[in-house]
Amino acid sequence: MPAQRIERLRRFLPVATLAVLVLIVGALQPEFLNPDTLLDLASDTAVLFVLASGVSFVILTGGIDLSIQAMASLASVIVALTVDRLGYASFVAAVAAGALSGWLGGLAHVRLKIPSFVATLAVGGVLAGTALVVSHQHSITLGATQRAYIGWITGPWLGIPREVIIGALLLFFADTVQRRTPFGRYIAAIGAGEAAAYASGVKVGRQKVVAFVISGAFAAFAGVMLAGRLASGSPTLANEQLLPAIAAVVVGGTAITGGVGSIWRTLVGALIISVVRTGMTFIGVDIFAQEILFGAVLVFAVAVTIDRSKIPVVK
Amino acid sequence: MRARAGAAASLGRLRVIDWAPLLVLVLLCGIIAAINPRFLLFGNFVRIAQAAMIPLVLAIGETFIILMGSIDLSIEGVVALGAVLTSLLVKNGANAHDLGVAGVGLVVLTGGLVGLVNGVVHVRLRIPSFMVTLGTWFIAAGIANAALGGIAVRINDPIVRGLVLQRVLGFPWGVWLALGTLALGWFIQDHTRPGRYLYALGGGEELAALSGIPAARVRILAFTLAGAFYALGGVLSGAQLGLGNAQVGQGRLFTAITAVVVGGTALSGGEGGVLQTLVGVLIVTVLANGMVLMGVSPSIQTAVQGLMIIVAVSLSIDRKRLRIVK
Amino acid sequence: MNGAALPVLALRHVGKRFPGVQALRDVTMELRPGEVVGLVGENGAGKSTLMRILAGVYQPDDGEILLSGRPIRLAGAADAMRHGIGMVFQEQSLLLNLSVGENIYLGNEAAFTRYGRIEWHALYAAAARQLAKVEVGVDARTRTADLDFATRQMVELAKALTLEEAASGHLVILLDEPTSVLEQTEINILFARVRALKSRAAFIFVSHRLDEVLALSDRVYVMKDGAVVAELPAAGADVRHLHSLMVGRDLRAEYYRESLQRPPRTDVVLAAESLGRAGAYRDVSFALHAGEVLGIAGVIGSGREEVTRTIAGFLPHDAGRLTVFGQERRFSSPAEAVDCGIGYLPRERRTEGLVLFLSVAANITLASLGRLRRHFLLDPAAEARVARDWVARLGVRTPGIDAICLNLSGGNQQKVVLAKWLNARAKILILDHPTRGLDVGAKEEVYELIRSVTGEGIAVLLTSDTMEETIGLSHRIIVMRDGVVTHRADAPPGGKPTQLDLIEHMV
Structure with missing residues (x-):
């Protein structure tokens, strides 16, 4: 049963990889294994994890969302521009904008039947353009009074970084949605066999749109967290985040063909990416060379996890 | 009898779609000229041609890929790599190399090599093209970045600089080079077997295979050619800026895909071609030119292009044929 | 030679x-x-x-x-x-x-x-x-x-x-x-x-x-x-x-469980009046009663596949009336048909019937997840109970309710599809080539199940690969050719029409 063997591989390879990587980096640089360093690592991973969690809903259905980095950047700009006037409501506004953009992208994909990678590429362009226009192409640094509003995002709380707590809450939320709601079941069914889900009366289009809404909202939330951590908003703040986010989902063992995957796998994948990054910086690998490695890792992980029986003609 | 009615209906639809992009281009020119007559000055035509030359070269490469029903996201990476390599191989401000035209040839070959990798990985490992090329995008951009370490290198080679600075019949050499590329693309597409097989693969890969078409080889060849075209685009980008840096690719992917689909090449493959892409490139550049003439912020361009992609793709997709779209 | x-x-x-x-x-x-x-x-x-x-x-x-x-x-x-x-x-x-x-x-x-x-x-x-x-x-x-x-x-x-x-x-x-x-x-x-x-x-x-x-x-x-x-x-x-x-084979009445064929009830659950779809079929009329098996016979291109898909919600009709439980309907998606109590057992069992990579339990409950919700969340214990119950009632041979459907035999996969619709309380079942690719033993089990569900008042619309099966299972048969109904026949136990009676109306 090759299908089952691949499934076992998908399930255990990522965890084993993570363990091995942690040990390797720990052996090279013993202070890496200090609880404090590990907590730092976790808080550095949080933004990537949130971004990847959102897009994993879409990938589970067998689609893709390429607009997330533009959405995250736009969200940081929204926060930076409105936190003065709106206070905490500006965070809500940013996340709502993410949900709205996900909804529009989802509709373009489902109603107009545009393949998701193009629809979201286009939406990403619209978002990036909007961010450039409203920010006048500038990075906006938060002033002292504005910084009072972002305290909930950074710094420790009872000794634990707040990013980690936020990440854990979102993990719990996403896990519940995926495992315990009809929606979670429907998107798994759509990814694993869209024709059968459709014939079983699942409202396929609606569920897909919801997945895009979640992806957009999570991306915006990741942008809010970034704005909080860097105390600024910028139309290019989250650039270079798309590839690591998708890589995190895929490296964790979720197939881009959809159907199999879970938020826990995305967590493992995000941690792998983070450990590799930290490890490479420790060893002194140039940041640009890291990009090369991530590109290669993405292709490799896709090659291992993809379910080729689902795509008779690979385009 | 039912079949006949169906065929006639699709006939009518296709005819309108075939001419729509050209009509849009003409209308666009008319509107902009009416608002600002300076649009019609010869100098402005040169400006448009110069703005269009790089998108044209890139979009021709992408057209080959989209004709097969695939996509190539590696454009920006290969353009950056091409520009950086150009700046390091021809006479430049950072090292003693002075390979001239041979250097440009090497750059184009390197682009072809990246495309070859795209094609081989895509076909042999059976991974969807958008994933493979997403990976190589970052690999190529990473190599470009690593090669320069974030700095910019001046290009001093007279021939490369001449692509932008020297003019023939009023237009820079680069514009003529882009038109030559277009002619080459058109010849490959319409008069060679691999070119025709691009259409066959886009029209129905399984059926094409039944007729004995070597699908894998055609795909690899197409990605290789596309990579070479992107690298040539990188050379032009370097020439335009007068320097090579790893950021020159930014925004190029988006413009290229917009131009291809706006020109009328269907994302599902098998319809369209490089001449349509020329129209698409002109629509995109004329619109940008017009917005500048009308005083609209250029940063809104990406947003407008995003909307154009959605509109163009949704007009060209045959929704009756597809039920499952991923 | x-x-x-x-x-x-x-x-x-x-x-x-x-x-x-x-x-x-x-x-x-x-x-x-x-x-x-x-x-x-x-x-x-x-x-x-x-x-x-x-x-x-x-x-x-x-x-x-x-x-x-x-x-x-x-x-x-x-x-x-x-x-x-x-x-x-x-x-x-x-x-x-x-x-x-x-x-x-x-x-x-x-x-x-x-x-x-x-x-x-x-x-x-x-x-x-x-x-x-x-x-x-x-x-x-x-x-x-x-x-x-x-x-x-x-x-x-x-x-x-x-x-x-x-x-x-x-x-x-x-x-x-x-x-x-x-x-x-x-x-x-x-x-x-x-x-x-x-x-x-x-x-x-x-x-x-x-x-x-x-x-x-x-x-x-x-x-x-x-x-x-x-x-x-x-x-x-x-x-x-x-x-x-x-x-080939001579007919054995008991193969199709004809002794279990009960007369249908009189209430009409689904009625088509002059139903038409451009390019596929036209002027198709029939009434389906509770507890009845209505067979549609016809060759490829006769329009019977399209009629079936219309009632299952895939291909909306564009002429005539379709009445389901007294309400006029026009389905633009299977979801609407499912909401009206229609269950579709498709010919392409492995792509449309089952989500092969989901578990038996998830497939059985896929069309009725709403009922398993408590405080917005699915109740896993209730789901397992429901799934085990159906596995036992239909005799699905599976290593467990968590096994993925990919590895079940064709007959057992078909039972899971049937369980899905019975659990969704479908009152009308559309069986599109229900025994395709099954071996003889599995076919007989499916026949038995069809008799048993119609005995409980479920109505069945049947299309099949063989004339023999259509005749053996159906109460009544309509024959289609070139998009129109060319013949209607009653098929009571002991009074079944022969294939030759029907074939002349098919080609």
């Missing part, structure tokens, strides 16, 4: 298996020079598989193929063509976005290429000659999408006839249902062309129109359940005889 010329093509004990199905077993046949051999059988008898093996698309698992006495292996369609074997496919194999001429020489442009450049004039002139052979008067530069189906079929034939110039020696041309979209005049051209070519080629002709097979062929092979069951000269055979050979 009989000392005649060496067969141009011969099959020896050829077998082919697909996952879960033995599509061909021990097929031995031969084709002599200049001969037209007819190949007939019911749907699923293995004709198309056999043709695809000969065309190089599939490779046989057992046995061998001899070409002019020498064993050969056909690696692909192009390889078969090099050996002089060409095929006119049942589904159209032309690329609609290319010109007619390009399609005719697709993959063989090398002959017209010089220094890498295709010489279009030469190619189109040659294509025009091929088109003239089949008397098609279209320009070879026409886009194929602009042709109607019948012309495309003739272009397919022209494409296969390029073998005349391309391959040496005696040719083999496979005709897989080439007449189904043709009008009589076009059929005449096709037949004349086939007869004229007999000096150069031998033909295998597959068709469900038995009269045509007898008219064109010299000999006929009859297939059933993947094997050749008879071989006879066409001269002297008649349609009735051929048909009885195709059906």
Whole structure:
């Protein structure tokens, strides 16, 4: 049963990889294994994890969302521009904008039947353009009074970084949605066999749109967290985040063909990416060379996890 | 009898779609000229041609890929790599190399090599093209970045600089080079077997295979050619800026895909071609030119292009044929 | 045999298996020079598989193929063509976005290429000659999408006839249902062309129109359940005889559990009045009662598949009225049909019936997850209870409710699909070829289940691969041909119509 063997591989390879990587980096640089360093690592991973969690809903259905980095950047700009006037409501506004953009992208994909990678590429362009226009192409640094509003995002709380707590809450939320709601079941069914889900009366289009809404909202939330951590908003703040986010989902063992995957796998994948990054910086690998490695890792992980029986003609 | 009615209906639809992009281009020119007559000055035509030359070269490469029903996201990476390599191989401000035209040839070959990798990985490992090329995008951009370490290198080679600075019949050499590329693309597409097989693969890969078409080889060849075209685009980008840096690719992917689909090449493959892409490139550049003439912020361009992609793709997709779209 | 010329093509004990199905077993046949051999059988008898093996698309698992006495292996369609074997496919194999001429020489442009450049004039002139052979008067530069189906079929034939110039020696041309979209005049051209070519080629002709097979062929092979069951000269055979050979087994009433067939109730659950869909069917009327099995008989292209898909919610009708439980409905998606209490057991069990990579439990509850919700969340304990209950009631043989459906046998997969609809409390079941690909034992279990659910008042709309099954299971039968209902028959236990009564209304 090759299908089952691949499934076992998908399930255990990522965890084993993570363990091995942690040990390797720990052996090279013993202070890496200090609880404090590990907590730092976790808080550095949080933004990537949130971004990847959102897009994993879409990938589970067998689609893709390429607009997330533009959405995250736009969200940081929204926060930076409105936190003065709106206070905490500006965070809500940013996340709502993410949900709205996900909804529009989802509709373009489902109603107009545009393949998701193009629809979201286009939406990403619209978002990036909007961010450039409203920010006048500038990075906006938060002033002292504005910084009072972002305290909930950074710094420790009872000794634990707040990013980690936020990440854990979102993990719990996403896990519940995926495992315990009809929606979670429907998107798994759509990814694993869209024709059968459709014939079983699942409202396929609606569920897909919801997945895009979640992806957009999570991306915006990741942008809010970034704005909080860097105390600024910028139309290019989250650039270079798309590839690591998708890589995190895929490296964790979720197939881009959809159907199999879970938020826990995305967590493992995000941690792998983070450990590799930290490890490479420790060893002194140039940041640009890291990009090369991530590109290669993405292709490799896709090659291992993809379910080729689902795509008779690979385009 | 039912079949006949169906065929006639699709006939009518296709005819309108075939001419729509050209009509849009003409209308666009008319509107902009009416608002600002300076649009019609010869100098402005040169400006448009110069703005269009790089998108044209890139979009021709992408057209080959989209004709097969695939996509190539590696454009920006290969353009950056091409520009950086150009700046390091021809006479430049950072090292003693002075390979001239041979250097440009090497750059184009390197682009072809990246495309070859795209094609081989895509076909042999059976991974969807958008994933493979997403990976190589970052690999190529990473190599470009690593090669320069974030700095910019001046290009001093007279021939490369001449692509932008020297003019023939009023237009820079680069514009003529882009038109030559277009002619080459058109010849490959319409008069060679691999070119025709691009259409066959886009029209129905399984059926094409039944007729004995070597699908894998055609795909690899197409990605290789596309990579070479992107690298040539990188050379032009370097020439335009007068320097090579790893950021020159930014925004190029988006413009290229917009131009291809706006020109009328269907994302599902098998319809369209490089001449349509020329129209698409002109629509995109004329619109940008017009917005500048009308005083609209250029940063809104990406947003407008995003909307154009959605509109163009949704007009060209045959929704009756597809039920499952991923 | 009989000392005649060496067969141009011969099959020896050829077998082919697909996952879960033995599509061909021990097929031995031969084709002599200049001969037209007819190949007939019911749907699923293995004709198309056999043709695809000969065309190089599939490779046989057992046995061998001899070409002019020498064993050969056909690696692909192009390889078969090099050996002089060409095929006119049942589904159209032309690329609609290319010109007619390009399609005719697709993959063989090398002959017209010089220094890498295709010489279009030469190619189109040659294509025009091929088109003239089949008397098609279209320009070879026409886009194929602009042709109607019948012309495309003739272009397919022209494409296969390029073998005349391309391959040496005696040719083999496979005709897989080439007449189904043709009008009589076009059929005449096709037949004349086939007869004229007999000096150069031998033909295998597959068709469900038995009269045509007898008219064109010299000999006929009859297939059933993947094997050749008879071989006879066409001269002297008649349609009735051929048909009885195709059906084969004598009827056993108890095979279909006829003793369990109860009279239906009087309440109408679903009614179609003059239902129509452009290009598919028109003026279709029937009433389906609670507890009734209504069979729809008809060949491919009769419109019965589309009627079934309309009621399942896939293809909305555009004329007439569809009434479900007294309410007029027009379904634009299966979800709407499901909401009206309709459950669809599709023919493509592995793609549309089940989500193969989900567990048995998840498949059983997929159409009724709303009922398992408590405080917005699914109740896993309740789901497991429901799934175990259905597995026990229908006797699904599975390692557990968490096993993925991929690994279940066909019969057990079908029970899971049925459990899904029973759990969703469907009152109307559409059974689209419910026993396709199942072995005999599994078929009998499905028959038993159908009797048991109709006994509880569920109504069933049935289409099936075999006439025999339709007649055996149904209370009433409607027969369709060319998109309209041509016949209606009652089928009470002990008073079933014969296949011959129905077949004359089908073709």
